[in-house]
Amino acid sequence: MVKEKEKKVLTPEEKGAKKKRRRKIFLRVLCGILAVIVLFVGVTSCITVVSFRSNLQKTQLFSSVGSAELELENTANGGWTIYTDKELKIMQLTDIHFGGGWMSMKKDSMALNAVAAMISAEKPDLVIVTGDVAYPILMQAGTINNKSGAKLFASLMESLGVYWTMTFGNHDIELHSRYSREDIVDFYSSGDYPHCLMQRGPENVDGCGNQVMKIVNSDGVITRALILMDSNAYTDDYIPLLRANYDNLHPNQIQWYRDTVAELNAQNEKTFSAMNAEKATKYAASFPVVPTSVYLHIPMTEYRDAWNEYVANGYADTEDVQFRYGVQGEAVCCPANEDDMFETMLELGSTDTVFCGHDHVNTYSVTYKGIDLTYGMSVDYLAYIGIYKQGAQRGCTIIRYQPDGSVEYHPENYYQDKYISYYEKETVNME
Numbered sequence: 492m493v494k495e496k497e498k499k500v501l502t503p504e505e506k507g508a509k510k511k512r513r514r515k516i517f518l519r520v521l522c523g524i525l526a527v528i529v530l531f532v533g534v535t536s537c538i539t540v541v542s543f544r545s546n547l548q549k550t551q552l553f554s555s556v557g558s559a560e561l562e563l564e565n566t567a568n569g570g571w572t573i574y575t576d577k578e579l580k581i582m583q584l585t586d587i588h589f590g591g592g593w594m595s596m597k598k599d600s601m602a603l604n605a606v607a608a609m610i611s612a613e614k615p616d617l618v619i620v621t622g623d624v625a626y627p628i629l630m631q632a633g634t635i636n637n638k639s640g641a642k643l644f645a646s647l648m649e650s651l652g653v654y655w656t657m658t659f660g661n662h663d664i665e666l667h668s669r670y671s672r673e674d675i676v677d678f679y680s681s682g683d684y685p686h687c688l689m690q691r692g693p694e695n696v697d698g699c700g701n702q703v704m705k706i707v708n709s710d711g712v713i714t715r716a717l718i719l720m721d722s723n724a725y726t727d728d729y730i731p732l733l734r735a736n737y738d739n740l741h742p743n744q745i746q747w748y749r750d751t752v753a754e755l756n757a758q759n760e761k762t763f764s765a766m767n768a769e770k771a772t773k774y775a776a777s778f779p780v781v782p783t784s785v786y787l788h789i790p791m792t793e794y795r796d797a798w799n800e801y802v803a804n805g806y807a808d809t810e811d812v813q814f815r816y817g818v819q820g821e822a823v824c825c826p827a828n829e830d831d832m833f834e835t836m837l838e839l840g841s842t843d844t845v846f847c848g849h850d851h852v853n854t855y856s857v858t859y860k861g862i863d864l865t866y867g868m869s870v871d872y873l874a875y876i877g878i879y880k881q882g883a884q885r886g887c888t889i890i891r892y893q894p895d896g897s898v899e900y901h902p903e904n905y906y907q908d909k910y911i912s913y914y915e916k917e918t919v920n921m922e
Contacts, residue, residue, distance in 0.1 A: 542596035543639050547646060549600060553607045553913060555652035556614045563654075569690030570703040573617075576894055579706055581717075582615035583786070583888040585848030585867040586623040586660065588874045590632025591639025598872040598879055599640075601917060603647055605870055605905050608912040609887045610651050613903070617688075617704075618653055619719070620644075621848040621867055622660025622788030625675075626874055627668040637668040641675055645684040656688040658700055660788040660848065661724035661737065662874070672699040672721075697741040698723055703751055706892060711762045712774055713781050714896040716755050718842075720744060722789040726827060737789050739830040748785075748832070752841045755781040782896045784844040785836070790866070791845070793833045795823035797859035813858040817866065817902065820852030820884060836862060844898055851875055852884045854902060868902045882906050882919030 562574040573579065587606060589599050610618065625640030626632055632640075641663075648655050657679075664672045676699045679689045692701035698721025706715040723738035759781055763771040798819055801812045808814060836842040837860060844863045851874065856865035868886035872879040882905070890900040906921065 542593050546599050550646040553650045556611050568693040572705045576708050579892040580615045581890040582618045583867040585621040586851050586869040586871045588626040588871045589640030589643045590626050592632035592634030594633030595873050601872045604912045604914050608910040612910050618655035620657035623662045626662050635668050638670050654686050658719045659721050696747045713759050715892050716783045718785045720787045722787040736827040739826040740832045745832050752839045780841045783841045785842050786846050789849050790825045790847045792825045794864050795825050797857045811860050815856040817855030824850050882921050
């Protein structure tokens, strides 16, 4: 029979010494971990500064495109009046996604190259970005500083010498990002970037950047208005990485839209009343209401409804839905709830076109109940895993507003020979 080994009984002094050794080991391990974290943060912070400055310097290498200067007047609540009797050429860009950190340095450079190449070739009068200039996601960008991406774009546009404005996207101001909506819009509108037209907009309306741009001819008639709206970001029950419940346009924003359309129509009626009868009659027939285009980031639920109806009908037009162009590359990421914006558009009869972003590989345009709902071509190299290898969705949308108030628009893919990039274009899958 084997005797069991007797368990040694430790004295109180020995127990105390053992606990002390364990505490020392724990503290050494903890200090080691903290030292590694501090070293990692220090090194990556230095790399972030260096990489950001490198890309910021690249923005200075692009030359001014020499597009005609707009005759602009700043109006109340952050709006603008554009005076012209000619065609106004707009370039819609969306979801550029500048990370601004050490992890996104290469992809940020690729995005700079693409944006500069398209603007240099197209020479638009105005660029409208429908959200997500910045992408301050730590795991992909290496920073939560959302002002870094904003600086890259603003600096690039000053070098190109083209007027621009934007609506905020959900990533421009993340819940965890360093700067708020107000901080970023104040940065854009500070005066340091004279070609930036973005401003806060009316204080009594939710969001930042709600603004109206009126196109006015030499007779003082508003031939078209561009209405930019902050589509907000997430609902209160959003849980990062687990749930993405996107917000709606808020009731006071929809009321602001309603009031804006009424004000535009009233301005034209006042202008008509000061004209001779023949001219007034002609204009009143051409502009019974002021035609408007709405620009926002997150697609309205009607984008989903229209596409679902089109698919349910065997990818064929219906009475309410007419397909124009493009593809659906992903589910429509629209708000979780309904709002009255589309119904208000139908009621007022002013808006004929809506342009959005947000879903990077959706490029379709459909007419739904008489209103064109269009996705812009995205730029993103960073946010979607592997999207830098895909090219069919990357580009811009060219929108032309005519003196008679009509609009024509079409998508343009970046990987065309006419877009000559400063650096060599990457090879991508175009399927």
